[in-house]
Amino acid sequence: MTSTSQRLAAIRGGVEPARHNARTIAALTGNPGCARRAVLDCAGVDKQRLAAYVDYPARFGQSQFAITRGNVFEAQVKANGCAELLGLLRDLLDLSVPEVSYDDLESVAGRESQDVRYSRAKALLTRAAAQADGAGTLFDHPLLRLEVAGQQAYLEPDLIAFQHDGLFHVVEIKSFAVIDGQADSGKVAAAATQAAVYVLAMREMLGEAGYDPDVVSHDVVLVCPRDFSNRPMAVRVDVRKQLAVVRRQLTRMTRVDALLAELPADLTFDLAPDDKGVPTRSPASLIAALEEVEARYSPECLASCELAYLCRHEARGCTAALGKAALEEMGGIDRVETALAIARDQRAPAADQHEAAELLRAAARLRAELISGVAG
Numbered sequence: 001m002t003s004t005s006q007r008l009a010a011i012r013g014g015v016e017p018a019r020h021n022a023r024t025i026a027a028l029t030g031n032p033g034c035a036r037r038a039v040l041d042c043a044g045v046d047k048q049r050l051a052a053y054v055d056y057p058a059r060f061g062q063s064q065f066a067i068t069r070g071n072v073f074e075a076q077v078k079a080n081g082c083a084e085l086l087g088l089l090r091d092l093l094d095l096s097v098p099e100v101s102y103d104d105l106e107s108v109a110g111r112e113s114q115d116v117r118y119s120r121a122k123a124l125l126t127r128a129a130a131q132a133d134g135a136g137t138l139f140d141h142p143l144l145r146l147e148v149a150g151q152q153a154y155l156e157p158d159l160i161a162f163q164h165d166g167l168f169h170v171v172e173i174k175s176f177a178v179i180d181g182q183a184d185s186g187k188v189a190a191a192a193t194q195a196a197v198y199v200l201a202m203r204e205m206l207g208e209a210g211y212d213p214d215v216v217s218h219d220v221v222l223v224c225p226r227d228f229s230n231r232p233m234a235v236r237v238d239v240r241k242q243l244a245v246v247r248r249q250l251t252r253m254t255r256v257d258a259l260l261a262e263l264p265a266d267l268t269f270d271l272a273p274d275d276k277g278v279p280t281r282s283p284a285s286l287i288a289a290l291e292e293v294e295a296r297y298s299p300e301c302l303a304s305c306e307l308a309y310l311c312r313h314e315a316r317g318c319t320a321a322l323g324k325a326a327l328e329e330m331g332g333i334d335r336v337e338t339a340l341a342i343a344r345d346q347r348a349p350a351a352d353q354h355e356a357a358e359l360l361r362a363a364a365r366l367r368a369e370l371i372s373g374v375a376g
């Protein structure tokens with residue numbers, strides 16, 4: 001183990017690392033400036049458990065009902081060697097695919113290590129890219145990996161790679177409905193970003209083997225229930241924009257060893273239990289440890305990070321907690337009370353706050369006019 005891996009293991013404590021998937025990578029790249037999330041995710045800390053233990057439980061994610069419904073839909077689409085999925089792909093991509101094979105790469109002969117699974121996925125997908133005889137068509141759960149903050153992160157896959165004539169398409173099965181040709185735009189955007197993470201990781205895998213990255217198409221296939229039924233439908237989604245964003249954000253992430261160099265050598269979020277199964281660390285000591293790692297809270301965290309309620313509490317009174325738009329307008333003013341004092345002419349703005357001060361005073365005047373108009 002390298003010293004970086006040893007430090008990350010000590011930060012995590014004596015448990016298996018939490019696994020990455022495209023959702024966690026997409027969320028990580030959504031806030032690339034947050035050192036706290038980068039360190040915890042690179043260490044594989046179970047943020048959900050940590051947040052619950054310090055009494056700021058995460059409040060997002062699918063309900064059990066939605067998870068069950070999604071699993072049923074996915075099983076239906078994949079039944080009989082993905083027969084239904086194949087019909088959709090033939091129509092959507094206008095292909096004649098006379099014979100197909102289906103490989104589920106979720107487990108390798110009982111040996112479950114991520115290295116073994118990754119090597120097997122790479123061998124099979126590389127063979128398919130070379131269009132070797134009997135190389136395969138549908139690959140379910142191929143384990144992928146991406147470099148995140150200087151560390152290789154394995155991606156627990158939630159995709160099928162479909163190969164035809166040496167070109168791959170990422171296929172994602174989602175349980176949100178497409179009604180009259182329209183789906184929830186937020187859900188489609190999230191699915192597109194997650195698919196872009198998979199496209200990028202597949203391109204890197206095949207690129208390492210000497211293939212042109214474009215053998216993985218930027219057109220991904222989203223399979224969702226149609227209208228109010230359980231009948232699946234497939235649509236193409238062009239993820240070039242999302243690919244560029246994910247790539248840029250991953251590049252912007254500070255290497256984790258540089259982040260670790262700024263942190264106390266004995267930092268840990270170990271939740272080691274006592275003989276009754278209760279963590280031996282107090283919540284207060286874990287919060288103190290979290291405060292050692294700089295966070296960069298924004299309201300978007302509420303939909304994507306398990307620690308959002310803790311970080312929001314910590315960021316109370318900071319203009320950053322009001323969101324990116326407000327932060328940009330109030331450049332140079334870090335605290336809400338400073339902004340209010342300037343808006344009320346109770347405090348003179350500093351040299352770099354004049355532009356923001358004009359906006360704040362105009363907003364205060366407008367508010368006063370509205371209130372007096374309503375009162376009059």
Ligand code: SF4
Nearest residue numbers: 034297301305308311
């Ligand atoms: S919730 Fe906290 S740890 Fe998570 S990304 Fe936001 S600021 Fe970072």
